[in-house]
Every structure is written in structure tokens, then in C-alpha cells.
Amino acid sequence: MASVPTGLRLKALRERRGLSQEELSRIFGFDNRQTLQQIESGQRRLTAEELVAAVREFDVPLDFFTNPFLIAGEARFSWRRDADTPVSDLDAFERQAGEWIGAYRELRAMTGNPVSPIVHRLNLTRASSYEDATDAGEAVARFLELGPVPSRDLAQAMYDRMSILVLMVDAGDGISGAACLVRNLGAVLVNRNEIPGRRSYDLAHELFHILTWDAMPPERLDDGEGSGKLQKRVETMAEKFASALLMPSWLLRSITGDATDPAWLNATATGLGVSAKALKWRLVDLGRIDRGTARAYDDDLLVNNGGLVSEDREIPLRFGRPFMDVMATAILQGHISVRRAAALLDVSVDGLGELFGAHGITRPFDM
Known part of the structure; x- marks a missing residue:
């Protein structure tokens, strides 16, 4: 099992508190901040006395520093949540979800099948066009060989072809899911209780962030609140990518019918595992529906995942x-x-x- 990175966890606590290295050094009684720098960079370990002091100062359990499955300080998360979801709720769930991801990474290595250090990346930047993002979505659909219902096979294909872990979780109200990047591993969390179309979209959307994280790192809270112009552009690119991945043009060309008929949209969207509204705008981009006609739609006719969703709908099993x-x-x-x-x-x-x-x-x- 890999050694526990206590220095990274201490740094995460310090930054969460908003303390400088000088301030925390004074709290620990260090003569200078070089000692703390060495601890945070892994060059020096915390002594037992320093560990006890850290637990007391930051009011965390000792497990925070000793549990090998935690990824605090190592991982970067980007959450999709409703703006009114309390950040405290998200923080608590992130710690739990991080432990699942960390356990998967460590236990895979211990069982002789470590995660691959080779990762896939999309050649996209903030300067790329929306058309570039759409083309990338279609290219990934081809690469993953998703077949006639891309949403159905996407999670397994991400795992098999890209070594990306997909976890179906009970995330609580207002939390749709997240992308997570940690050493040698990308992971996507999806709230399994969402309607199918929302689950599919969230999975494809977060895949975009995993594949473009270095060039376009997403914000931790993807709720539209306070996002700058550039970040909103990145999120629009993610939407274009997700739409093309789940509804590639060659697939939609093979599906005939009256695209202006809400009943056809509902039935087609349900079969594809996407929302009828998303299908409508994808068909606009492909020229099968006039933009003015699309705006005139009564979207109340395009319900949920393209059709009425019953309470006994199939919910994915936990974790996967x-x-x-x-x-x-x-x-x-x-x-x-x-x-x-x-x-x-x-x-x-x-x-x-x-x-x-x-x-x-x-x-x-x-x-």
C-alpha cells in the first residue's frame, strides 16, 4: 500500500483554513516556514507530537492523516449541483466519495492490477470552437465504439477503453455528480437517482472535463454561480461535446421520422437515453429542425427523459x-x-x- 501523504493532507487543511505557511509554522512553533515546506512537499514526515497538534488545531479525526484510502490534498473535484445545495453537505459527501475512489486505486494496486498511468487527452483549449468540441464528441463516440444507444454503453466503455472509473452513487438532493482527477486516475460520480437522460448527460459532460482538465481546469462548483466568461465558455463546450457523444450525427441520420413532432422526439429520446429537449437542439445543430421552429416548441410537451418517467423506473446498482x-x-x-x-x-x-x-x-x- 502506498505511504499516506500526510504533508499533502496538512496542506489541504491549511489552505481550507486560509492560513499562510508562515502562520501555520508559528502555530506549530517552527523557527521558519522551511520546515513546513519540507513536510508539505513530502521531504519530511510529521512527528507524532506534530500529528497530534495538527489533529487538535484543525479539529479533524486522526483517521484524516492515517487512512490510506483518503485522497484529501491529492484530488481535484468538479461538482454539478444546484446552486442552493449547502456547500457543507457537498464537503461531507466529497470526503466520502474521495475515500471510495482512493480505496479503488489502492486496492487495485494491492491486488496486482494497478491503474494505468497512461491517460487520454483531447486536443482542445479555451480557444477551440464549439464545432471543435462537437467534432471531439463524435470522435470519442467512434473511438469508444458506442453503438446504436451510446448512453447505454458509455460507462463501461469509459472503463474498458480509458480506465476511467464510473461510480453510480446516492449523492443526495441537488447533487448530480462530479468529475475527479487524482494521481493516475480519472473518475466520474453520477447520482444514480436522477432520471436517465440527466444521468447520461452528466456522465458525458464530466468525461469532457476529465479529458480536458489540464488545458481547461473546471471550477470545483459547476453551478453557474459566479462563473466567469471563460468558464461559461468551457461549460458550453462540454455541453456540445456531450450532445455529440450521446447523439452522433451518423446515428441520427439513420433514425427517420418527423423531427417536428413532439411525440417522435419523446419516443426517440427515450430510446437513446437522452432528454427530448437535448435531442431537439442537437437536431437544430444538424439542420433537421429550424431554429425558429425549435424556439416555438412548447417544451412542456418534452417531458423528462423524452417521456413520462415512472416511479418504478430502473435505477442503476450502486457503485458499478x-x-x-x-x-x-x-x-x-x-x-x-x-x-x-x-x-x-x-x-x-x-x-x-x-x-x-x-x-x-x-x-x-x-x-
Whole structure:
């Protein structure tokens, strides 16, 4: 298991508090800030006394510095959430989600299958056009070989072809999901309780951020509040990319029908796993619907995912098969106990067994 980066975690706490290195050095009683610089850069470890002082000063559990699965200080997140969702709720969920991602990364390595350090990137910048983003979406759809219903196969293809982890989670009201970038790994979190069209869009949208993070780093809170002109442009590029990825032009050309008929839009969108409104504007971009006609639509006729969504709609299983496969292998090889795995996933031991069974994985422990 990789050593715990306590220096990075201390730096994350310092920056969250808004303290300078000089200020925190004084709190610790260091003669100069060079000592703290060495700790934060990993050149020097915290002593036991310093660790206790950090726990007391920042009011965090000791686990914050000792848990190998946490990725505080290492990871960058970009969240899609409603503007009125409390940031405190998001902070708490980010810590939990980060532990899932960190556990996946560490346990994969321990079971002999470390994540690949080779990552994919799109050759796009803020200076790229919306057409460039659209072309990139279509190119990725071809690369991933998504087939006639891209939304259905996207999550598995991201994992198989790009080593990007997709986690279906219970994120709480107002949180749609997130993109996360951490050493050697990109991950996407999707609120599994959203309607299908929203889930598909969020997944494709966050894939754009994973593939363009270095050139166009997204804001932590993607809620439209306070975003600058350049960031709003990046988000529009992400929308164009997602639309083209989920509804590539060659696929839509093969689907015939009256694009001005709301019933056709609803049925087609439902089949594609996208929203009817998104389909409408994609067809505008492709010239199949006049822009003026599209604006005159009564969008109330374009409901949810292109059709009425029943309360008993199919909801994806928690976490996803790749994540649960790693958990099962780690338990079998003795890298994590059953009780710790259950606590990590916030389920009982019985619930953990049921979760493995739901994913079609042989339960890796006896009840």
C-alpha cells in the first residue's frame, strides 16, 4: 500500500483554513516556514507530537492523516449541483466519495492490477470552437465504439477503453455528480437517482472535463454561480461535446421520422437515453429542425427523459461492477476485511453480501 501523504493532507487543511505557511509554522512553533515546506512537499514526515497538534488545531479525526484510502490534498473535484445545495453537505459527501475512489486505486494496486498511468487527452483549449468540441464528441463516440444507444454503453466503455472509473452513487438532493482527477486516475460520480437522460448527460459532460482538465481546469462548483466568461465558455463546450457523444450525427441520420413532432422526439429520446429537449437542439445543430421552429416548441410537451418517467423506473446498482470486482478480489486476498469494506460502502455485512450478489459477483466471504 502506498505511504499516506500526510504533508499533502496538512496542506489541504491549511489552505481550507486560509492560513499562510508562515502562520501555520508559528502555530506549530517552527523557527521558519522551511520546515513546513519540507513536510508539505513530502521531504519530511510529521512527528507524532506534530500529528497530534495538527489533529487538535484543525479539529479533524486522526483517521484524516492515517487512512490510506483518503485522497484529501491529492484530488481535484468538479461538482454539478444546484446552486442552493449547502456547500457543507457537498464537503461531507466529497470526503466520502474521495475515500471510495482512493480505496479503488489502492486496492487495485494491492491486488496486482494497478491503474494505468497512461491517460487520454483531447486536443482542445479555451480557444477551440464549439464545432471543435462537437467534432471531439463524435470522435470519442467512434473511438469508444458506442453503438446504436451510446448512453447505454458509455460507462463501461469509459472503463474498458480509458480506465476511467464510473461510480453510480446516492449523492443526495441537488447533487448530480462530479468529475475527479487524482494521481493516475480519472473518475466520474453520477447520482444514480436522477432520471436517465440527466444521468447520461452528466456522465458525458464530466468525461469532457476529465479529458480536458489540464488545458481547461473546471471550477470545483459547476453551478453557474459566479462563473466567469471563460468558464461559461468551457461549460458550453462540454455541453456540445456531450450532445455529440450521446447523439452522433451518423446515428441520427439513420433514425427517420418527423423531427417536428413532439411525440417522435419523446419516443426517440427515450430510446437513446437522452432528454427530448437535448435531442431537439442537437437536431437544430444538424439542420433537421429550424431554429425558429425549435424556439416555438412548447417544451412542456418534452417531458423528462423524452417521456413520462415512472416511479418504478430502473435505477442503476450502486457503485458499478468494476468497483465491486476490485472490492471482492481485495477481500479474497486479505487486503481489506469484510467489516471494513462494509463500513467503507456504508452498508451492513449482510448488505455487502447482497450488493455483491446484485452485481452477479460470488460473495467473497461466508456469512
